[in-house]
């Protein structure tokens with residue numbers, strides 16, 4: 001065990017977990033002291049969300065279905081205005097990280113309590129981190145006002161998430177846990193949750209891949225996503241998240257798929273500097289090589305492996321290396337511009353992760 005020397009700040013809302021737990025929605029809205037809920041969704045999930053609105057009857061005062069990836073400020077402003085006009089006293093975000101992110105943008109401006117009902121594995125519902133995009137730039141920040149007060153995790157709502165998105169979304173969650181293990185401010189509770197998260201995701205994902213309607217496998221991965229989101233919410237992000245934010249924000253690459261491709265390479269970059277974290281990641285994935293275990297898990301489940309398959313061009317690599325090295329997040333290994341370029345080149349090609357001592 002590492003030297004015990006840490007600060008631990010619990011940051012959590014109320015969590016209701018279980019297949020069928022959506023049935024408790026009205027009880028949970030009332031527990032917030034709310035009577036007028038505005039429901040948020042993406043346009044694609046409007047149909048599913050209307051069914052949820054019916055559970056609440058008159059307590060659902062409207063549906064705003066404009067959530068899109070990375071929370072454009074114009075959409076946030078429109079949703080805030082709808083919430084004000086309808087005199088909403090809570091917002092219910094049903095969907096993935098984009099919808100939860102829209103809820104956070106409303107809460108940031110209004111203190112409206114958020115009840116989140118995640119339908120992907122992104123984990124945003126457990127963090128006080130928000131992101132808003134303005135003039136082509138994504139600004140992220142942390143504010144406790146945006147942390148959802150209540151989260152209902154119902155695995156039944158994830159059955160419709162296509163397998164390819166389920167795989168990449170769960171590896172987005174796995175990335176929160178993996179980087180949490182070597183965060184500067186990691187603590188024993190976060191580390192326990194991180195290792196358990198990685199194990200649950202590693203065990204559950206093959207079941208979803210084999211049968212997307214397997215409720216037990218869905219529940220296991222959602223449980224892992226809850227823990228992983230809690231880790232992201234309680235410790236700092238490092239190189240991997242910085243690279244993904246650069247690639248998503250400046251090159252418009254899809255969020256979860258980018259996480260899936262970059263993670264093995266970011267772990268390999270940090271392997272020598274964070275041996276204890278690597279041992280825990282490997283142990284959770286029943287392997288002896290953490291970067292390789294993540295690379296193989298993604299490959300076995302048919303996930304994309306190369307950034308060029310997501311539309312990145314060779315010419316983008318230098319620019320991405322430049323941006324990612326300019327204002328780095330804290331990282332266990334110092335950020336070396338040439339080594340970051342090599343990491344990105346490997347992720348671009350989809351080659352296996354290369355550790356410091358490996359021959360190219």
Ligand SMILES: NC(=O)C1=CN([C@@H]2O[C@H](COP(=O)(O)OP(=O)(O)OC[C@H]3O[C@@H](n4cnc5c(N)ncnc54)[C@H](O)[C@@H]3O)[C@@H](O)[C@H]2O)C=CC1
Pocket residue numbers: 042043044045068069070071095096097098099101119120121122123124125127128129130131157158159160161162165169232255256
């Ligand atoms: N602030 C934070 O702590 C975090 C924020 N994020 C943010 O979340 C966003 C990405 O969120 P994701 O969940 O990856 O994707 P998403 O929320 O954009 O959803 C992707 C697509 O899947 C659809 N979808 C969601 N659940 C579905 C289901 N069960 N069945 C069928 N379709 C479904 C959505 O309608 C959407 O069209 C990014 O903007 C990212 O930055 C992600 C993780 C943590």
Ligand SMILES: O=C(O)/C=C\C(=O)CC(=O)O
Pocket residue numbers: 101129130131140172241244245
């Ligand atoms: O953009 C945000 O909302 C902030 C954090 C994340 O997206 C976390 C992640 O990279 O999955």
